[in-house]
Amino acid sequence: MIHLTDTEFHNLVDYIHQNFGIDLSKKRLLIEARMYSVLAKKNVSSFSEYFSLIQNDPVELNVMLNKLTTNHTYFMREASHFQFLKDVILPKEQECNRQKNLRIWSAGCSTGEEAYTAIMLMKEFFGAASGWDYRMLATDISTHVLESARAGVYPAESLKDLPPAWVARYFRKSGKMYLLSDEVKREVIFRRLNLMEPFPFHHPFDLIFCRNVMIYFDQETKNRLIAKFYEILKPGGYLFIGHSETIQRDAAAFHYIQPSVYQKGY
Ligand SMILES: C[S@@+](CC[C@H](N)C(=O)[O-])C[C@H]1O[C@@H](n2cnc3c(N)ncnc32)[C@H](O)[C@@H]1O
Structure with missing residues (x-):
């Protein structure tokens, strides 16, 4: 299992916040749970490696956003x-x-x-x-x-x-x-x-x-x-x-x- 270090966590949270407005600072478990399978598939050995990858690859950035956004909704909500x-x-x-x-x-x-x-x-x-x-x-x-x-x-x-x-x-x-x-x-x-x-x-x-x-x-x-x-x-x-x-x-x-x-x- 790939470990998410404190520095990696903060870098990722800052990046998502600055570029997409989304605050994931209290969502460490969510990030870990949703991203492990993605990292495994990409064959990277650390979150830092994955992080450099997404910054140069819009398709992979998209994969990450698809994983990290919260999308629950239904008809006639509110x-x-x-x-x-x-x-x-x-x-x-x-x-x-x-x-x-x-x-x-x-x-x-x-x-x-x-x-x-x-x-x-x-x-x-x-x-x-x-x-x-x-x-x-x-x-x-x-x-x-x-x-x-x-x-x-x-x-x-x-x-x-x-x-x-x-x-x-x-x-x-x-x-x-x-x-x-x-x-x-x-x-x-x-x-x-x-x-x-x-x-x-x-x-x-x-x-x-x-x-x-x-x-x-x-x-x-x-x-x-x-x-x-x-x-x-x-x-x-x-x-x-x-x-x-x-x-x-x-x-x-x-x-x-x-x-x-x-x-x-x-
Ligand atoms: C919980 S859903 C809300 C759906 C619907 N509006 C509702 O009230 O049920 C939140 C949506 O906001 C989107 N979202 C989050 N940050 C965004 C951003 N920076 N730009 C565009 N959409 C964003 C997410 O991808 C997600 O699909």
Whole structure:
């Protein structure tokens, strides 16, 4: 078994923190447990050797990120956000948005359940021939979860909070798994994006989900990211964060609407 020395542990934690915002300083056991098999496969004799390898090899860096990110999620997670979308945001858009278009971003989308839940909700709300153009961009640092999101194949456990009528309408059962319909999948564009890097967008968003992603970031990284979200939202646009997360007052000029829901002023 390859031993992770204190210096190697600190170097790795610093590197991941500086480049991806993720704080693994209390995750030594997780690093050890998830990385041993990777090191064994690469035939390296120490973490230092592996560490020099990833710095020159984007593919291997990717393998490591796929291993070290925490990706648990499910459909209709933190349902009050979807209720708010249905009861507040969509009726207002229906009344005031003459262009009938909506741009939404699921930042830190993991395996896609958040983005797909919002799409199903909009399909239910607007109906089939509504003329509404809603675009959903879903991004994550891990290519592994993005592949799984594009495939759209889920275990029953992941669907347990969805209305049964939606499951019947938008999924097909195959063995123990549920296959999401193309009608929903084609509404979401999945891309790899590191939230620590400058955003590559030319147009602002109406709504951003960034839920249960910043919990792994330190306060300064969080504040910087929140300021970037503020910039890229339309006036009146909303930011949803995870229920256990908060935004510091001086991070950006967001209006607090209700727990974990923030709005940019007009
Ligand atoms: C727990 S999942 C959250 C999924 C979903 N938003 C939810 O609330 O259920 C956190 C995701 O954030 C992603 N992530 C972590 N750091 C990131 C970064 N710097 N850039 C982009 N995504 C990141 C992880 O890969 C992971 O898939």
